[in-house]
Amino acid sequence: MLAEAEAEAQPDAEAEPDGSEAGTAPEPEAEPGDGRFTVRLANFEGPFDLLLQLISKHKMDVTEVALSKVTDEFMAHIRGMGPDWDLDQTTEFLVVAATLLDLKAARLLPVAEVEDEADLALLEARDLLFARLLQYRAYKRIADIFSERLDTEARRYPRTVGLEAHLAELLPDVVISIGAEGFAKLAVKAMQPRAKPQVYVDHIHAPLVSVREQAEIVVARLREAGETSFRVLAEDAPDTLTVVARFLALLELFREKAVVLDQDEALGELMVRWSGGEGDGVPTVTDEFDRVVTEEKA
Amino acid sequence: MSEGLREELELKPALEAVLMVVDEPATEEHLAKVLERPRRAVADALRELADEYTVQGRGFELRLVAGGWRFYSRAAYADAVEGFVLDGQHARLTQAALETLAVVAYRQPVSRSRVSAVRGVNCDGVMRTLLQRGLVDEAGTEPETGAILYRTTNYFLERMGLRGLDELPELAPFLPEADAIEAETLEGVPSFDPDAPDAPETHADDKTEM
């Protein structure tokens, strides 16, 4: 298939993360792997970047890409590199993979005919995601050009030879026009301590929301109200994660037959009625959704 | 300056003599003013000199970078120069810094949050590095949000060996479906000067097919 043909034309496609996989030995004269990440899927094999290119040229459908497999491969690749793993490559992978995931999610959502504004907005969101991905890749390539130019330029040294004494004497008197106060401000600016490098991880780990705790809130409210809509139940949620947790709690309660759910039409109002009786006991809500996600086999 | 200067001195050697003592790139205007010659004549003479050095295979070159002229050692002799000049070697920028720099270069003036939006990750730390290295500086604030705007500096041009921002490579060829992208991205980024010594188009093409 096309993807493989292109992959073969690309030397990087032969890069072996750890050389442990049989059957894909590089050709004898091929250069040793340069540590670049290579994706191996049922319908694609080659560098990550090529995969993106194919998707961007509509030669591959993003919905047909097994992202979990791509992720597993990447993790294996990083492990294979041992202590030499590359932060830049990892970051880039995360950026692109997250965008792909967004894209895939958008594609998988049901789209009938474009009838109302919501559908249009969905399509627009999808195009925007796509545009963002392409734009990011464009800048990434520009960054490569910058890097090359900076390297080339670093090999040219400018002449910055001081003036000979007899010429230096001719220099006009220095004029310092910023005044004593301006001078002090400049000193403060120049001497301002530079921040130490720190790793902030707030943006990686969203604060955890426990489904169990949210279930207790949902149960308490339903006992009081008897019947209400999910909209009302989630009204005061401080963030999306809490809304999701309350929804998952509802699913658990439904499984325990503690609630009855009713929705007249797709995407319509979801009505929730308490059916768990008057007792004090809270129906069993497992910690299924609270568990730390352990690595899954591909 | 005396009437005599203009009469007696040949322009080209006079320019060579002056450029021996310049510490930072000298603009054609400044040189024209000091030597009392028309800017056009000065500009022509400088280009002729630069060509002569190249034709004669000199170990130095005369280049127009960041709006000014000055002498540089030729890149081919960098190893020899580095035997003498210990400092002035530049630490390489990380991929993140290069990408941020690329976005600032094409979108300037631009806020940190806009750069982050393009790159999909927070760029605050990287922007700080670029500020510290003098490659970008602040350029006022965005009227609506009050966010600080950033632009590239003359030092950036010097490090890149560019005469000006209009020499940046065109972004469009890197966008497979240019029409799908917001039009503003494509504005104001004319291509590299094809007459430039090391036609960057070739780099560009190398990178297009991955």
Place this chain on the structure above:
Amino acid sequence: MSEGLREELELKPALEAVLMVVDEPATEEHLAKVLERPRRAVADALRELADEYTVQGRGFELRLVAGGWRFYSRAAYADAVEGFVLDGQHARLTQAALETLAVVAYRQPVSRSRVSAVRGVNCDGVMRTLLQRGLVDEAGTEPETGAILYRTTNYFLERMGLRGLDELPELAPFLPEADAIEAETLEGVPSFDPDAPDAPETHADDKTEM
């Protein structure tokens, strides 16, 4: 230096490259050693170059002064060079020079490496300018390191319109409020930045200012 250098590079352009950018006159011994050529060959090449420049009527010349070779402006064009040096543009200091001067003023006596560490950029070239302009001078050496220390001069006070250093304004009122610093710091560096300086001494070499 590599075996390749000696083989591949022509001697004359290599000498031109080195001499165009070295700060101090270079001796034939030093040039011969770094370029891995016999001193005799180096001496001959330098004389040939000097002759070429004279024959071609260049505005620069290569001269042996006090045992070292260096490019100079040719005496015939002294008027042009002086006109350039006298130009009013040289009355003003660059931003980099002003900042360095400010650091020296408030931290004196201080070594160049300390100033570079504080400013985050190499300040050797700028310090040379300040010495040349008579705004700073040497004030002994640091006992532990032997590094030369610098201080501001009376000429500096005169140009600033101050009677003494004690008239320099206190820095405290200009310091940002403590909490402002903290907020700015937190907001400023949320992402991991492998470029950030961990050892300012090394980082200071990343960028050389003129």
